[in-house]
Amino acid sequence: MTEPGGSKTQNGTGLTLILTSPKRNLSNFGRGFLFKLNGWTLAALVIGLLIFIPMASVLWHLTSPSENWRHLEETVLTSYLKDSLILVLGTVFLSVVAGVSCAWLVSCCEFPGRKIFEWILVLPLAVPTFIAAYAYFDLLAIIEEKMIPLVIWTRTNSVEDLDTVIFLLDSLKYPVTMLVMASVLYPYVYLLARASFSRQGSQLIEAARTLGHSPRSIFFRVALPLARPAIVAGASLVVMETLNDYGAVKHFGISTFTNGIFRTWFALNDLSGALRLAALLMLFILSLLVVERLLRSGAKFEEKGNFARPFQRYRLGPTGATLAIACCLVPLTCGFLIPLGRLSLWASDSYRKILDSSFVELVANSLSLAVASSLLIVLTATFLAFAGRYFKSPGVHITNRLAILGYSVPGAVVAMAIMLVAGPLNLTLGILLTGSLLTLLFAYLIRFLAVAWQPVDSGMEKNCDLLNEASQSLKASPLVSLLKINLPLIRPSLWAAGLLVFVDTMKELPLTLILRPFNFETLSTRTYDLTNQAQIPESSVPAMCIILVVVFPVVWLNRKMEAPK
Numbered sequence: 001m002t003e004p005g006g007s008k009t010q011n012g013t014g015l016t017l018i019l020t021s022p023k024r025n026l027s028n029f030g031r032g033f034l035f036k037l038n039g040w041t042l043a044a045l046v047i048g049l050l051i052f053i054p055m056a057s058v059l060w061h062l063t064s065p066s067e068n069w070r071h072l073e074e075t076v077l078t079s080y081l082k083d084s085l086i087l088v089l090g091t092v093f094l095s096v097v098a099g100v101s102c103a104w105l106v107s108c109c110e111f112p113g114r115k116i117f118e119w120i121l122v123l124p125l126a127v128p129t130f131i132a133a134y135a136y137f138d139l140l141a142i143i144e145e146k147m148i149p150l151v152i153w154t155r156t157n158s159v160e161d162l163d164t165v166i167f168l169l170d171s172l173k174y175p176v177t178m179l180v181m182a183s184v185l186y187p188y189v190y191l192l193a194r195a196s197f198s199r200q201g202s203q204l205i206e207a208a209r210t211l212g213h214s215p216r217s218i219f220f221r222v223a224l225p226l227a228r229p230a231i232v233a234g235a236s237l238v239v240m241e242t243l244n245d246y247g248a249v250k251h252f253g254i255s256t257f258t259n260g261i262f263r264t265w266f267a268l269n270d271l272s273g274a275l276r277l278a279a280l281l282m283l284f285i286l287s288l289l290v291v292e293r294l295l296r297s298g299a300k301f302e303e304k305g306n307f308a309r310p311f312q313r314y315r316l317g318p319t320g321a322t323l324a325i326a327c328c329l330v331p332l333t334c335g336f337l338i339p340l341g342r343l344s345l346w347a348s349d350s351y352r353k354i355l356d357s358s359f360v361e362l363v364a365n366s367l368s369l370a371v372a373s374s375l376l377i378v379l380t381a382t383f384l385a386f387a388g389r390y391f392k393s394p395g396v397h398i399t400n401r402l403a404i405l406g407y408s409v410p411g412a413v414v415a416m417a418i419m420l421v422a423g424p425l426n427l428t429l430g431i432l433l434t435g436s437l438l439t440l441l442f443a444y445l446i447r448f449l450a451v452a453w454q455p456v457d458s459g460m461e462k463n464c465d466l467l468n469e470a471s472q473s474l475k476a477s478p479l480v481s482l483l484k485i486n487l488p489l490i491r492p493s494l495w496a497a498g499l500l501v502f503v504d505t506m507k508e509l510p511l512t513l514i515l516r517p518f519n520f521e522t523l524s525t526r527t528y529d530l531t532n533q534a535q536i537p538e539s540s541v542p543a544m545c546i547i548l549v550v551v552f553p554v555v556w557l558n559r560k561m562e563a564p565k
Contacts, residue, residue, distance in 0.1 A: 040478055041396050044387035047380065048399030051446055054417030055282070055405055061420070062279040066272035072264065080260045080277070084284070086174055087181075087254060088242050094182035095238045098331040099189025100231060104219060105328060107197035110313040111321035117328045118194075122558040124335030125187040126551040128507040128524065130247025131543040132184045134531050135339035137251065139176055177252045183335035185241055189234035191558065196230035197223060215314050239288060243281070244410040246510040247528055257281040258510060261412045275420065278413040285408050340547065346540035354541040363545060366522040369437075370505040373444040374452075374498040380445060381452035381497060382490075386482055389460050390468050404450035411447055411511030418443045418515060440515045447511060448504050452497035459493030460486060496560060499553040506550050523549075 066072075105111070106118045127135075208218045224231075249256045257277060265274035316324055384403065388396040406414060422439060464486045471481040487494070509524045516525060523542040530539035 038391070040387045041391050041393045044384050044393075044396045045399050048384060048396070048403040051449060052399070052402040052405065054414070054421045054446060055402075055409060057420045058275060058278050058413060058417045059282060061272070061275040062283075063276075066270055066276055068264070068268055068270045068273045069276060072260075072273055072277070076255065076260060077277075079255050080257050081284075083174075083249075083254050084243065084256045084281075087177060087249070087256060088239055090174065090178035091181045091185065091242045092235050092238050094178055095186040095189050096231060096235055098182065098186040099234060100193050100224070100227075102186075102328050102331065103190050103193035103197055104223065105324045107194050108219075108223070108313055109320075109324060110315045111324045113325060113328075117325075117332075119555065119558050120336075121190055121328060121332055122187045122554060123551060124184045124332065126503075126547050126554045127184045127336060127339050128247075128509070128546060129181050129184055129241065129245045130251070130509055130524075131343070131527060131546065132180050132335070132339050133177070133248035133251045134527070134536060134539060134543065135342045136176070136180050137531075137536050139180075173252045173254060177248060177254055179334065180252075181242060181245065181248060182238075183331055184339075185238045186331055186335065188237040188241070189231060192230040192234040193227050196227035236289070240285070240408055240410075243285060244412075244510065246412060246513075247531075251531070257284070258410050258412050261416070262510075265416070271416075275416060278416050281413060282409055289408060340544075343540040343544050343547070346537040347544050350537045351541050354538055359541075362521055362523060362526055362542065365520060366506060366524070366546075367549070369440070369522060370502045373441055373448070373505045374501040376441055377445055377448055377452045377501045378456070378494060378498045381449055381456045382487075382494065385453060385457040385460055386478075386486055389457070389465060390472075390478055390481065400453070404453050406446035407448065407450035409447075411443075411508055412514065414443055414447045415511045415514035417446070436517055437520070440512065440517070443511055443515050444501075444505055444508070447508070448501050451500045451504055455493045455497045455500070456490060459490035463489040492560065496557060499557055503550050503553050503557075506546055 102117070102121050106114055106121065124132075208222050213221065243256070243258065245256075246258050246262065249259050250262075257280070261274050261277050261281070264270050264277055384396070384400050387393070388400050409417075418439060467485050467489075468481055471485060476484075507524065509528055512522055513525055513528065516522070521529070523546045527539045527542045527546070530536075530542070
């Protein structure tokens, strides 16, 4: 019997089918499948879009007029692109070489000290890039000083080669900066590659051994291809951190996009030009991400069944063990021992000048800001991940992906995006939003939401999806499912997410430097201000505090990422 909106009929099996008109079907599909609107999903959609709006506003100004843009195009734009590319490629290459080689040695080889190296190799992650640069502040000057006799000899005996020597001297800043940055960023690759190598199955390795492959052949033909997704993920994090850096590149005089944004905004007082540079940087980063996705499109990396059993480590002889220890010591020494040693030496001589009542307030500002950011970002990430997974809303899934794009954007660009949106709101609402702690917290939310969202979403995917379906069938409310099922099961993921955000917030410089309230300083901004005033020894005291505060969460996270033995 036909009804206005559709009809009922029976098929040959006697099952009743409900037929609706195509137009009504499509409408229900759009509302039900894409959005599944209710209070939870509507709130998640709004939050996701609010977080993405500042990023979109930067891209919107890609073609905005700028009085200095023609000058920037003709003079410095090419150097910004060239320096950024050189620094990214060099830093990623060194980070991958150090991270993968150390990960393979501690995961798959047996040598004296392996268990110690397994966890101390992650310690350079506690050293921010700009602090490592300050610890090596005289390295470039020492190298150039050693080159002076070569310059004098060339000038006396071979004038035609003088330009080449001067060019080489000017180019020394690139390898020095790459070395310094890679020495503290390689743990991103090391952690993920180590987890991948530790979880690779025994059957593939044993089969390769049976076929007569040497350890070197097994590494390049079996282990390395299986670890490729983890290595690429770690390298992507290195790219983001390299492009986000401001303190180190300014210290060594490299004109990256981030350095150019600061220079255009503050030195030239050209906000429109800085916005166009920020938009170009966003497009540059998104292009790198697209290229990375295309390079691994269609590739599948799976571990099934007994392949997940760990294989027996290679026992190295005396020569091999010595080389393995040396290989692990080089990045650890460059990225942690030397910076920590030099900073400790300077701090022991200058702490009396720095430690006073204001320094206690400085530490309190940094810790309270990091804790508040961690709580806000973890709560937001938990809500967004739960709303997307519990209601299986593709619309929420899309806005979640847009919201976490902020991590792929340097802090300076995020700060500009916040200023761009907050300016009109100041006039509309009559409230001063710029230069407030709330604005700074919102900027941290944009910048580091992905850091918390990834572990939380992964924890829910592994532990909660089936139980959420069961709770829905038992008519339990979403709030009960969140509080009674999801939160207890993902507690380790919540701790990991909170500590990751805490570490990143403590180390963040460009975003805090731009958006901090008047007369509000953190350990990172104080370190930068002192070095900007050529007070390198005095800057070691707040720098040491950052490292000491960050090192404990880093060690804890490292232990949580260890593969089960």
